[in-house]
Amino acid sequence: MPNNALSGRVPNTIGLLTALTRLELESNQLSGNILPAIGSLTNLEDLRLSNNQLSGSIPSEIGSLSNLFHLLLHNNKLSGSVPSSLCFNFFLEEIGVDCAPDPFPVNCTCDVCQCYEREVDTDTPTSSPDVDSEDSEMTTTPPAIPPSSASDIGDEDSTSTAPSSAPMMDAATPTAAPILSNGSDVAVEVSASHISIPLGVCWLFPFILPLLPF
Numbered sequence: 001m002p003n004n005a006l007s008g009r010v011p012n013t014i015g016l017l018t019a020l021t022r023l024e025l026e027s028n029q030l031s032g033n034i035l036p037a038i039g040s041l042t043n044l045e046d047l048r049l050s051n052n053q054l055s056g057s058i059p060s061e062i063g064s065l066s067n068l069f070h071l072l073l074h075n076n077k078l079s080g081s082v083p084s085s086l087c088f089n090f091f092l093e094e095i096g097v098d099c100a101p102d103p104f105p106v107n108c109t110c111d112v113c114q115c116y117e118r119e120v121d122t123d124t125p126t127s128s129p130d131v132d133s134e135d136s137e138m139t140t141t142p143p144a145i146p147p148s149s150a151s152d153i154g155d156e157d158s159t160s161t162a163p164s165s166a167p168m169m170d171a172a173t174p175t176a177a178p179i180l181s182n183g184s185d186v187a188v189e190v191s192a193s194h195i196s197i198p199l200g201v202c203w204l205f206p207f208i209l210p211l212l213p214f
Contacts, residue, residue: 003027003028004028005028005029006028007030008030009031010025010030010034010035012035014041015037015038015040018041021044021046022046024046025052029052030052030053031055033054033056033057034058034059041065043067045069045091047070051076053076053077054073055077055079058106063084063086064085070094070096071094071095072095075116076098078097080107081107082110084110087110094114096116097116099115
């Protein structure tokens with residue numbers, strides 16, 4: 001049952017499983033001591049208790065497990081020594097322990113002892129350095145707009161064309177003169193020639209009009 005987030009202590013009743021050949025409890029959160037009752041599991045071939053929180057010394061009863069192939073105890077908080085009787089186990093291929101300079105070294109004198117480096121918990125988030133809140137605030141300064149020079153303004157004014165105050169009238173274009181009927185002093189004006197003709201001489205129009213420069 002590896003990698004199942006099991007926690008707590010291994011119960012004493014584990015010693016009743018005498019027919020057990022494999023006990024794989026690595027990579028969990030087990031705590032407490034390794035029970036001497038495990039020495040009763042004489043048919044055990046694989047005992048894997050690595051990567052837990054087990055502490056205390058390794059019980060000498062484990063030395064009676066003559067059928068062991070693998071004994072993995074590394075990455076715990078164990079102390080003391082591996083029972084020397086295991087060194088005479090003909091089937092034993094590996095004993096995994098924590099060695100110095102590990103903070104919890106285990107002494108192992110067998111030829112099949114293997115030293116493992118302690119695994120680092122990658123699930124623990126690392127704290128990021130504090131960032132000054134004042135520095136983290138981003139301020140945006142609007143770009144400075146250069147003031148317009150007086151000369152530029154003058155150039156723009158000079159290029160603009162002022163509308164004429166009054167439309168130019170062609171002097172050669174005749175305009176209709178108003179005709180009034182009250183009084184002999186009222187005159188008919190012809191703007192083209194600027195000539196005033198009294199109404200009393202209107203009978204002369206047929207003779208004068210051909211002489212006017214239209």
